[in-house]
Amino acid sequence: MRKGVLEFCILSLLSNKEAYASDLIQTMKESKLLVVEGTIYPLLTRLKNDGLLSYRWEESTGGPPRKYYQVTLLGEKFLEELRKTWDELVEAVGKATSP
Amino acid sequence: MKKTLTVNISGIVFHIDEDAYEKLSHYLASVRRHFTPDDGCDEIMADIESRITETLQEKISDSKQVVSLKDVQEVISQLGEPDQIGGEEEPAQPAAGKRIRTEKTSRRLYRDPENAILGGVAGGLGAYFQFDPTWVRVAFVLFTFVYGFGPMLYLILWIVVPRARTTAEKLEMRGEKVNISNIERTIKEELGDVKKNLEDFSEEAKESFKKKSERTASDGSPGSFARFAGNFFRVFAKIVAVLVGLFLMFLGVFLLVGFASALLGGPVLIDSDFGVQLFSFPAFAEIFFNNHSFITLAIIGVTLMLGIPLLAMVYAGARLIFGFEAKIRYFGFVTFMLWVAGLGICLFVLLSGARNFSSQRSITEEIVLERPEAGRLVFDVDEQKIRSLGIRPGSEVKAGRWDLLWMTETGHRSGIPQLRIRTTTSDEIKVVITKESRGPNPLVAMDNAASMTYGFYQNGNTVTFDPFFSFEKADGWRAQKVFIEVYVPENIPVEVTDGLRKALDVRWYMRHEVSGKGTEKPAGMLTLNHCMPGDATMLSRSLLPVSISKAA
Numbered sequence: 001m002r003k004g005v006l007e008f009c010i011l012s013l014l015s016n017k018e019a020y021a022s023d024l025i026q027t028m029k030e031s032k033l034l035v036v037e038g039t040i041y042p043l044l045t046r047l048k049n050d051g052l053l054s055y056r057w058e059e060s061t062g063g064p065p066r067k068y069y070q071v072t073l074l075g076e077k078f079l080e081e082l083r084k085t086w087d088e089l090v091e092a093v094g095k096a097t098s099p
Numbered sequence: 100m101k102k103t104l105t106v107n108i109s110g111i112v113f114h115i116d117e118d119a120y121e122k123l124s125h126y127l128a129s130v131r132r133h134f135t136p137d138d139g140c141d142e143i144m145a146d147i148e149s150r151i152t153e154t155l156q157e158k159i160s161d162s163k164q165v166v167s168l169k170d171v172q173e174v175i176s177q178l179g180e181p182d183q184i185g186g187e188e189e190p191a192q193p194a195a196g197k198r199i200r201t202e203k204t205s206r207r208l209y210r211d212p213e214n215a216i217l218g219g220v221a222g223g224l225g226a227y228f229q230f231d232p233t234w235v236r237v238a239f240v241l242f243t244f245v246y247g248f249g250p251m252l253y254l255i256l257w258i259v260v261p262r263a264r265t266t267a268e269k270l271e272m273r274g275e276k277v278n279i280s281n282i283e284r285t286i287k288e289e290l291g292d293v294k295k296n297l298e299d300f301s302e303e304a305k306e307s308f309k310k311k312s313e314r315t316a317s318d319g320s321p322g323s324f325a326r327f328a329g330n331f332f333r334v335f336a337k338i339v340a341v342l343v344g345l346f347l348m349f350l351g352v353f354l355l356v357g358f359a360s361a362l363l364g365g366p367v368l369i370d371s372d373f374g375v376q377l378f379s380f381p382a383f384a385e386i387f388f389n390n391h392s393f394i395t396l397a398i399i400g401v402t403l404m405l406g407i408p409l410l411a412m413v414y415a416g417a418r419l420i421f422g423f424e425a426k427i428r429y430f431g432f433v434t435f436m437l438w439v440a441g442l443g444i445c446l447f448v449l450l451s452g453a454r455n456f457s458s459q460r461s462i463t464e465e466i467v468l469e470r471p472e473a474g475r476l477v478f479d480v481d482e483q484k485i486r487s488l489g490i491r492p493g494s495e496v497k498a499g500r501w502d503l504l505w506m507t508e509t510g511h512r513s514g515i516p517q518l519r520i521r522t523t524t525s526d527e528i529k530v531v532i533t534k535e536s537r538g539p540n541p542l543v544a545m546d547n548a549a550s551m552t553y554g555f556y557q558n559g560n561t562v563t564f565d566p567f568f569s570f571e572k573a574d575g576w577r578a579q580k581v582f583i584e585v586y587v588p589e590n591i592p593v594e595v596t597d598g599l600r601k602a603l604d605v606r607w608y609m610r611h612e613v614s615g616k617g618t619e620k621p622a623g624m625l626t627l628n629h630c631m632p633g634d635a636t637m638l639s640r641s642l643l644p645v646s647i648s649k650a651a
Contacts, residue, residue: 021146022153036179038130041146045139063156064109064149092267 206274209263344419351413403441460544461535475592516581520607523586
């Protein structure tokens with residue numbers, strides 16, 4: 001379940017603004033969504049391989065070049081779908097937890 | 100003092116302690132092992148390395164130039180252990196084993212899209228009544244025979260019952276409480292294979308984008324129409340498959356019943372007890388083989404050779420209807436081998452049976468008849484014997500002309516003789532009877548021919564022929580034949596009765612006219628009922644006296 005949620009989060013974060021992995025890690029760590037950083041890399045690669053994300057290289061001062069990810073058209077559509085599922089889930093949870 | 104190494108990670112040079120290096124390279128190797136090239140292993144590793152570089156860079160300063168074991172350990176704990184990164188699954192769900200059905204709430208009837216063959220009606224009913232949906236489907240199929248009730252009910256339910264769309268609805272369908280743990284479990288089940296979902300979705304999306312770009316010019320709603328048409332076609336194909344399946348199943352079952360009844364048939368070759376003609380395979384095999392193990396072998400062979408395809412037919416029909424998969428490995432292979440074995444057995448039995456026909460021998464007898472004092476010579480058939488067989492003269496006996504065999508009540512087997520009437524220049528009326536049979540060798544063939552019985556007798560002007568020849572059941576059928584040649588002097592007129600022409604395979608080759616083609620018999624002609632045993636001139640040693648004494 002968490003993995004689906006992680007994908008959802010990554011896609012929504014990137015749909016707002018393009019970012020590179022360490023930015024994402026930081027945001028998600030702040031909201032306690034990420035336990036270990038490593039998890040995000042396979043996810044990003046998979047999303048990219050599935051055509052939901054694309055990236056461009058950017059030089060950085062003093063560090064290795066960075067991959068900046070952005071959401072593709074396909075990704076936007078998938079995100080919409082995920083959002084729908086999520087809303088359903090929230091609704092269901094609300095229905096279940098309300099007395 | 101410590102030895103240090105120089106390493107290049109993502110293009111940045113680091114000095115690193117030897118123990119730290121070993122730890123790090125071991126870590127990277129074990130992370131790599133968690134990915135396959137399909138996952139984009141190299142790319143993931145490059146990303147992770149570049150993250151390591153960034154993190155290590157933060158730990159290095161002018162006063163601390165070397166990466167230590169502690170730094171590496173920190174990096175590793177930050178990135179996570181290999182199975183945390185690469186492990187596809189979350190820690191094994193402890194609840195999986197003891198999936199307690201949580202408190203029941205009211206169930207609601209939905210159609211189950213995840214368990215659907217047509218519209219998911221059976222799946223939904225199954226979930227509602229806690230049945231295996233397969234049985235619901237069987238019930239629908241059975242109800243088809245009650246005035247087509249099944250398909251009607253199905254269609255109505257399909258239209259009326261809503262489809263379970265949301266997770267909450269699916270839980271309601273199964274009568275499980277809509278609570279967090281259940282929802283989480285269901286979602287886990289659904290999203291369990293996220294990768295697959297993603298792939299499926301991306302495929303679908305790619306295609307729809309392609310389609311969109313193809314039809315940007317004509318803006319309308321062909322998409323929804325295409326989907327509708329696609330759905331319609333799918334349902335239509337399904338219905339056709341189910342109909343074909345039903346047909347196959349019923350034909351298969353029907354043939355199997357017939358096949359089984361033939362295999363388990365009694366001693367009578369063709370029994371018409373229940374208003375149906377029942378063919379008996381064992382009786383059929385008995386005609387060819389007098390050896391019981393051969394008969395058993397033939398039955399086994401035929402069972403395998405014909406029974407397996409029939410069963411396969413029923414199975415294929417059932418698969419088309421219910422769409423299940425074969426779970427047993429090598430099932431098809433084993434079945435095929437059994438069929439081949441059956442074929443082999445049948446061939447063996449056939450070849451062994453054919454050996455019984457390799458030689459042919461015949462026995463010929465010549466009998467001279469008394470010349471009638473006056474009037475014509477009448478050839479007749481022993482009607483009473485025909486009656487004793489339970490076969491009326493006419494079509495039934497005609498059918499026997501194609502070498503059809505039947506059993507007399509005394510356990511004999513019989514066949515129809517051939518009668519040829521010819522004129523002769525000599526003064527004698529002569530009858531030549533040739534009995535012919537086959538066998539595995541000349542001796543047995545001769546024996547078989549000798550044990551055949553055929554008779555006729557003369558009573559005044561009338562010569563009465565037996566309607567059939569017979570032979571012992573134990574001899575088996577060895578293509579036995581009886582040829583009767585009658586030579587009549589030119590000056591004697593001849594009459595062949597209708598009964599004889601119907602009963603035997605009669606032809607005449609006469610220069611003068613033969614009367615008796617009509618149905619009326621000339622007045623004063625002797626019939627069998629008038630003849631006395633004493634009057635009958637026994638002309639053949641194999642004449643059965645039974646019918647004569649009966650006639651008296």
